[in-house]
Amino acid sequence: MKKIVAPDYGLGETVKSHAAAIKVAIKEAILPQTVTSHYPGERRRMPDCFRGYLRFDPEMCISCFQCSFICPANAIGMREAPDNRYYPTIDYGKCIFCYFCLDSCPGGALKPTKVHDVAYNDVDEMLTPTCDMIDMPEIIREDERYVEYKIDEHDLSLERVKGLDDLAVELPELEKISMVSVCVAPENCLSCRVCEEVCESGAITSALDGDEIRMTIDTTTCNGCGLCVKECSMQVLRLVRREI
Amino acid sequence: MAAAGKFEWKIAIVNKPLKDKTYFENLKETVIDTGICSRCLTCACICPVDGIIAAKPVDFPDYKERCTDCGACVRVCPRFDYKPKYGMGEYLEFVAAKSNRFVGQDGAMVTEIMMSAIEMGMIDRALFVGRNDEWMTEVFHVYDPSQLEMGTLTGTKYTFATVLKDLKKAVLLSKKGVGIVGTPCIVSGVKKLQKEYPLFRERVKLVVGLFCTENFHYEELAAFLSEKGVDHNRLIKTDITKGKFIATMEGEEEPVTFKVKELEEILPSGCSVCTDFTAVEADVSVGSVGSKPGFSSVAVREKNAAEVMDYIREKGYAEFGGDAVEKQLEFLINYKIGRFYVETAEEEGRDKSL
Ligand SMILES: Cc1cc2nc3c(=O)[nH]c(=O)nc-3n(C[C@H](O)[C@H](O)[C@H](O)COP(=O)(O)OP(=O)(O)OC[C@H]3O[C@@H](n4cnc5c(N)ncnc54)[C@H](O)[C@@H]3O)c2cc1C
Ligand code: SF4
Ligand code: SF4
Ligand code: SF4
Numbered sequence: 001m002k003k004i005v006a007p008d009y010g011l012g013e014t015v016k017s018h019a020a021a022i023k024v025a026i027k028e029a030i031l032p033q034t035v036t037s038h039y040p041g042e043r044r045r046m047p048d049c050f051r052g053y054l055r056f057d058p059e060m061c062i063s064c065f066q067c068s069f070i071c072p073a074n075a076i077g078m079r080e081a082p083d084n085r086y087y088p089t090i091d092y093g094k095c096i097f098c099y100f101c102l103d104s105c106p107g108g109a110l111k112p113t114k115v116h117d118v119a120y121n122d123v124d125e126m127l128t129p130t131c132d133m134i135d136m137p138e139i140i141r142e143d144e145r146y147v148e149y150k151i152d153e154h155d156l157s158l159e160r161v162k163g164l165d166d167l168a169v170e171l172p173e174l175e176k177i178s179m180v181s182v183c184v185a186p187e188n189c190l191s192c193r194v195c196e197e198v199c200e201s202g203a204i205t206s207a208l209d210g211d212e213i214r215m216t217i218d219t220t221t222c223n224g225c226g227l228c229v230k231e232c233s234m235q236v237l238r239l240v241r242r243e244i
Numbered sequence: 245m246a247a248a249g250k251f252e253w254k255i256a257i258v259n260k261p262l263k264d265k266t267y268f269e270n271l272k273e274t275v276i277d278t279g280i281c282s283r284c285l286t287c288a289c290i291c292p293v294d295g296i297i298a299a300k301p302v303d304f305p306d307y308k309e310r311c312t313d314c315g316a317c318v319r320v321c322p323r324f325d326y327k328p329k330y331g332m333g334e335y336l337e338f339v340a341a342k343s344n345r346f347v348g349q350d351g352a353m354v355t356e357i358m359m360s361a362i363e364m365g366m367i368d369r370a371l372f373v374g375r376n377d378e379w380m381t382e383v384f385h386v387y388d389p390s391q392l393e394m395g396t397l398t399g400t401k402y403t404f405a406t407v408l409k410d411l412k413k414a415v416l417l418s419k420k421g422v423g424i425v426g427t428p429c430i431v432s433g434v435k436k437l438q439k440e441y442p443l444f445r446e447r448v449k450l451v452v453g454l455f456c457t458e459n460f461h462y463e464e465l466a467a468f469l470s471e472k473g474v475d476h477n478r479l480i481k482t483d484i485t486k487g488k489f490i491a492t493m494e495g496e497e498e499p500v501t502f503k504v505k506e507l508e509e510i511l512p513s514g515c516s517v518c519t520d521f522t523a524v525e526a527d528v529s530v531g532s533v534g535s536k537p538g539f540s541s542v543a544v545r546e547k548n549a550a551e552v553m554d555y556i557r558e559k560g561y562a563e564f565g566g567d568a569v570e571k572q573l574e575f576l577i578n579y580k581i582g583r584f585y586v587e588t589a590e591e592e593g594r595d596k597s598l
């Protein structure tokens with residue numbers, strides 16, 4: 001049977017860590033509870049798919065509320081910002097790091113990070129306002145470099161590798177999907193022009209054409225907002241991908 | 245589709261007799277105000293802004309602000325371009341039957357046909373007319389037999405119902421199809437919707453018609469029955485048989501009965517011009533005359549309804565009592581036609597005996 005062999009730290013490293021441990025023990029004996037020990041003891045390298053603390057880019061947010069609707073822990077609250085728009089806030093006392101919010105965001109405004117060891121003074125502080133979600137949180141740790149243990153496939157020996165890591169993960173750019181409204185069942189259209197009424201961009205027009213009413217959607221002006229689709233009582237309009 | 249960058253479609257303009265008036269004004273002046281409106285609510289079903297309400301008479305109170313003048317209401321109103329229907333109509337079979345599974349007005353065949361159609365997968369919802377404790381009608385979307393346990397969904401309510409107002413919603417929600425039951429005027433409304441719009445042709449899969457001499461406005465019938473000593477809260481069944489109105493109350497040994505003729509004073513004008521007793525346009529028509537008490541008379545007219553009847557036979561869901569007697573219907577069929585001629589003669593100042 002193969003066994004995982006512990007890494008050899010070398011004599012110097014072993015003496016050093018023993019000395020450090022004795023130092024902590026003496027300090028604790030004289031002045032108890034004055035040390036913060038990091039947990040985990042070593043900073044580990046996290047995979048890129050790690051679900052950590054979330055970052056937010058207000059530029060990309062369309063205030064659709066999808067993230068707050070989908071959050072199973074009810075951790076996301078939408079708050080009005082000074083620009084009169086609503087943006088998410090996250091209560092990390094509730095968040096279960098499922099990343100449903102990030103997956104549901106149509107604008108790609110929520111961004112992943114590998115930050116997971118965040119400390120708070122009290123529970124109220126865990127409700128993170130939008131303004132604190134924009135930048136990466138400040139990271140106070142003595143060990144700048146991460147440690148990674150790699151298992152050798154042949155002899156199963158463990159190798160300890162150190163390195164620097166960017167905790168903010170950049171996702172590949174979202175494919176922008178452009179939609180346009182079309183009529184899929186003209187025979188069911190009532191020519192009520194409710195769609196024309198609600199279209200903010202003036203893309204839908206109607207005109208008399210002999211003994212018929214001609215409805216027109218200008219597909220270059222239509223911005224794909226879907227308001228007409230929602231308001232048509234006969235559900236004859238659909239958003240389809242714009243063919244370019 | 246036309247030029248690049250444009251998506252186009254066309255809709256034919258609906259005819260209107262009063263050219264300088266809006267479509268709703270046309271409907272109001274030619275149908276509602278003249279008293280021929282049957283209160284079927286087909287107009288309310290199609291109205292894109294949901295503005296037409298089931299008042300007495302049917303109305304669109306804020307039409308000046310909200311009506312888009314699309315003309316859909318006059319396009320579907322069965323009384324706008326009124327061609328009265330009458331007679332027995334065509335049918336494949338006319339049988340007496342009684343459901344083994346459900347309790348209803350007569351043989352509960354309406355309920356049996358709807359629930360079997362759901363079981364077969366022909367439809368996934370049926371619109372039923374239920375009632376509250378005061379006997380006001382309410383529309384229910386029925387998907388499952390367990391919904392019938394409340395006991396008020398089957399059985400006849402002799403007051404107008406708003407079934408058609410719910411049909412558009414039902415049709416848009418349904419995946420397989422919708423079943424609808426109603427009086428002959430409701431059936432005519434559904435058929436007109438089906439004629440005009442593919443949405444209803446494709447999604448309304450079963451139309452059950454009820455035999456009907458007349459229906460009443462709730463307030464008027466309620467007041468009339470109170471005068472006769474009927475307590476609506478204890479009322480369990482209303483019935484019209486052999487020219488008598490019979491109201492059965494809980495805790496009362498003898499039902500309150502009186503001649504239907506007495507109800508003539510509250511006969512709605514829309515019913516007095518209706519000549520269709522058997523719902524000739526329905527896929528299947530059901531009534532009580534033509535078969536013995538406890539049985540429904542079922543006139544199967546279309547293939548879809550015949551399939552449901554075959555299924556009911558195959559499963560043994562109903563007891564069949566032989567052919568229903570068409571002759572027994574003659575009196576009521578002719579009574580309605582006769583009443584129509586008397587009404588229109590009165591209106592036109594003609595001699596009633598003509
Ligand atoms: C207003 C009215 C007048 C009628 N007049 C006659 C008549 O003169 N002669 C005759 O033979 N039969 C008449 N009928 C039909 C008869 O009363 C029974 O409805 C029919 O025989 C079916 O019985 P059933 O036991 O098979 O139906 P059930 O299984 O009891 O089902 C009855 C169905 O009728 C529907 N319904 C009840 N009230 C209304 C309403 N107000 N509007 C629309 N749908 C409703 C319910 O949704 C239910 O689905 C009339 C029905 C109505 C609604
Ligand atoms: S809202 Fe719908 S039914 Fe009305 S005109 Fe527009 S497409 Fe036609
Ligand atoms: S999708 Fe929006 S912009 Fe396009 S036609 Fe409909 S309402 Fe107008
Ligand atoms: S909006 Fe159309 S359907 Fe509704 S009342 Fe006006 S004309 Fe009739």
Ligand code: SF4
Pocket residue numbers: 271275276280281282283284285286287288302320321322323324433
């Ligand atoms: S007959 Fe029916 S469709 Fe016509 S106006 Fe009356 S309720 Fe509306």
